Amino acid sequence: MTTRQTRPGTVLFVTGTGTEVGKTAVTAAVAALAPSVAVLKPGQTGIAPGEPGDAEEVGRLAGPHVTLRELARYPEPLAPETAARRSGLPPLTAAATAEAVAALAADHDLVLVEGAGGLLVRYNQAGETLADMATATAALGLEVRVLLVAAAGLGTLNTTTLTAEALRTRGLSTLGVVIGSWPATPDLATRCNLADLPTAAGAPLLGALPHGAPDSDAFAALAEAALAPALGGAWDAGEFAAEHA
Template identity: 35%
Template sequence: MTHSFIVTGTDTGIGKTVFAAALAGALRARYWKPVQAGLDDGSDSERTAVLAGLPADYILPEAYRLHTPCSPHRAAEIDGVTIDPERLALPQVDGPLVVEGAGGVLVPVTRDILYADMFARWGKPVVLVARTALGTINHSLLSIEALRTRGVPIHGVAFVGDAVEDSEATIAAIGRVKRLGRLPMLAELTPAALARAFAESFDMADFA
């Protein structure tokens, strides 16, 4: 696999899926969400398919689709499902692959394995998506530390939200990570608007 990236976040609900969709669309990559927890409002795969403008076969099926909207480990227990980590091996595809985690880096996949542990197994570069709102320095640096502790390669940090120059620069400097860019909040979230915002905010050479 070439140009494979893991997209994770500092928290839930911060725009990680929107960024993952933008990256997958820009790379014309396959997209995979290993575990989907919560289906009432649709899945991240379905949202990505629309926002990225990718062919249907570029959206790979989840290994697990859980109904309860909470941490995968608990959602699986509530749904009566046992998550087998062996089923979470990275898919072998031709061309780029974008893999999206769930919530933050220390979200439990099972009672024994965290997402950060899975990232270490996969060994692919991670893009950490961080909001620019209050509290992001702490959340981002904690996430970076957790990834580094496990030897996970960090490709860089992608911010989402309004520009907060000092917070963004501080995270990059103290965390010793590349500042990839910042995806602004879009008044209208459409495939065209997202693709345009990504192209204006990020340098594709960073993902080559």
């Protein structure tokens, strides 16, 4: 296993260019390759009490060595602020999330924080987002970076560019971009995106998880083959692009 390029206490916020782009699978893949890791899901929507959510899915895929924590869940599959308001349950705040991250970072080399939907989805009526949670965490003195999970095909360059611009505007550093679900038979636009996504993100391409990765019986081996050395794997962006030229 390749040594990752992170320092003890690193916090990596995992956000997507939208919903259903593979954030949970990517979070699990990174966690599977980290020896000392905690995964925090601040807000989970569309899940009833007692049902397994994204954090549990990460644990199922990555293994029992991962510390899992969820701060709030709301039953309706809506944006966190809307779901909290409709349920009458307390909304999340950036400050509370940052405190939870800091507590996990005290005991783990890496903390992964998986957002809901895209970067600027609202978590409360004050309009706080995952970006605000990352900023609040950095204000506590922790090393904070963002991992951007993108779709593979046509349209992803625009959403990736918009998300990257929002991160830069807020002074947040993007570690890289990972394609959350790489199709078995990529079309021309998808293949071209291998070269164009790093430009759109302003950060390197750090992996491409194959479509259906969560169903793999050998998930850790798959993660190592699908993620770059910066995330603990052995994937090479140049070689992958050449295979799909």
